[in-house]
């Protein structure tokens with residue numbers, strides 16, 4: 001194909017668009033196009049519509065308090081409890097309906113009606129209190145996808161103790177760093193879980209993490225997932241989850257009325273420095289926002305069976321497995337395992353068996369489904385599906401169309417939702433009952449969300465031009481600060497485009513984007529040193545500091561290279577110290593160090609030993625060149641390099657491998 005044809009095809013592909021199917025529109029939760037204007041004209045009061053989805057103990061008196069921007073406060077004066085909103089208020093009408101439908105990887109299942117979930121959350125909340133957990137104590141959870149995780153989260157929410165969930169795939173070191181940063185004195189973990197049919201021991205990893213925490217950890221609670229399969233280590237004084245619940249059988253814990261601005265949870269996420277940031281979310285604004293977006297974008301109704309295949313260890317699971325869906329009283333499906341166990345049709349098997357109405361997943365998963373072939377979804381009756389969604393990274397039009405056709409049978413809208421750990425909930429996406437969909441483009445900003453694409457000077461760019469995404473007005477689901485680090489909150493998110501002297505504040509998500517004539521935003525990816533591997537966010541600095549910690553490493557630079565399934569993969573360029581051989585054994589040592597510091601998700605795809613790194617005259621590593629090399633692309637400008645020859649040397653090494 002000539003370059004011209006490639007370009008023409010690319011343009012045709014971009015021009016393609018799909019209207020929401022009539023059958024969907026007829027029943028959609030939001031269908032009035034006027035909603036965009038209505039929110040604009042009535043901002044910020046428009047957000048009452050989100051708050052109205054909740055039950056408040058005390059009505060708020062101010063929608064938005066911007067007196068101390070960018071430390072915005074939402075729904076001030078109001079108070080509520082998140083667990084009461086997710087459980088108690090549904091009991092009368094939906095007590096016997098299923099809240100969580102859990103599926104283990106081995107095919108075992110556990111079903112919790114709202115009444116059962118309410119009971120267990122109360123019992124565990126009572127147990128936590130007895131263990132000494134008080135309001136505002138941060139409780140860490142290091143747990144995989146087992147029902148005890150949402151139970152523990154809701155129990156914490158009930159007694160006003162913020163939770164900090166650490167993804168089970170993270171390493172012991174990562175757990176320790178997060179517990180220390182939050183000064184968390186309580187840990188809830190489990191013995192293990194199943195991966196590809198094998199029991200994976202988790203407790204040792206938790207123990208290793210605990211041994212590295214400097215402060216006193218008061219209590220450790222261990223849930224039992226593997227049973228007799230694994231006789232897990234229990235230290236003196238550690239508690240068994242089931243025993244605690246049994247000891248508090250029938251206990252009722254009055255939900256603590258929390259101020260709207262009280263912290264609901266912390267979620268650590270990677271940034272440009274070596275230290276993850278504790279993103280703080282609050283009770284009123286966050287819960288309103290995730291409920292509203294679950295209603296308006298995911299179109300969730302109480303009678304639906306809804307399934308988000310993310311892990312609760314990430315923000316997607318917090319917002320759209322636990323809080324949003326349960327606040328709306330729907331059935332949320334939770335699956336423990338991998339999508340290809342025992343066979344590559346596992347997910348479609350679940351969709352068929354549970355008659356899933358709404359399915360929300362990540363582009364990396366869709367690209368894997370594509371690779372596995374259409375025969376897997378074709379084996380199953382997927383006609384229960386009404387809406388599909390994606391999140392986590394840009395979705396290429398081909399993957400979008402595959403999903404639309406082979407999973408949705410061209411009868412389900414696909415919502416491509418752009419958002420971040422920091423935004424709490426969805427920000428840029430089509431409303432499925434209103435907007436035309438354009439594969440590859442997330443869509444317009446949601447009503448009330450003032451997202452723009454600007455140049456380095458902050459001026460809006462013309463249609464078709466690349467620029468930087470900004471959000472020019474606050475929103476209820478936004479992070480409130482970086483935990484115990486207000487300065488970092490302001491400098492990371494509110495300094496690039498804001499004018500503090502004029503009290504004008506602009507949120508900068510650190511993503512590149514472009515916008516078309518219809519105001520549809522295509523998010524291009526991060527513009528900072530953060531990688532997106534399989535929809536997981538990893539800081540290059542964190543990986544680099546793990547690598548330079550290895551004896552024999554002098555210097556390291558980590559960049560992202562394109563990967564057909566993962567989106568991005570980790571490429572590590574390493575200079576060894578004199579006398580240290582850059583051989584396979586040393587590469588293994590480096591890979592192991594990264595796994596130990598962060599977890600298997602950060603595992604380098606390739607380690608390239610090099611005598612030098614390309615540097616500018618001022619000594620700055622030219623990462624862009626390293627990225628070009630990883631992607632085997634034509635190299636960008638090398639004229640400012642102090643050591644231009646090194647680039648060819650590295651290039652030769654990468655193509656040798």
Ligand code: WT7
Pocket residue numbers: 269315316390391392393394395416417418419420421422442509510511523524525526532535536537
């Ligand atoms: C980063 C946030 C939101 C929950 C999962 C990830 C990228 C996210 C999209 C999308 C293009 C996307 C951005 C963003 N991203 N969704 N639909 N299209 N890019 O949360 O770990 O906080 O990562 O993921 O780069 O900044 P996260």
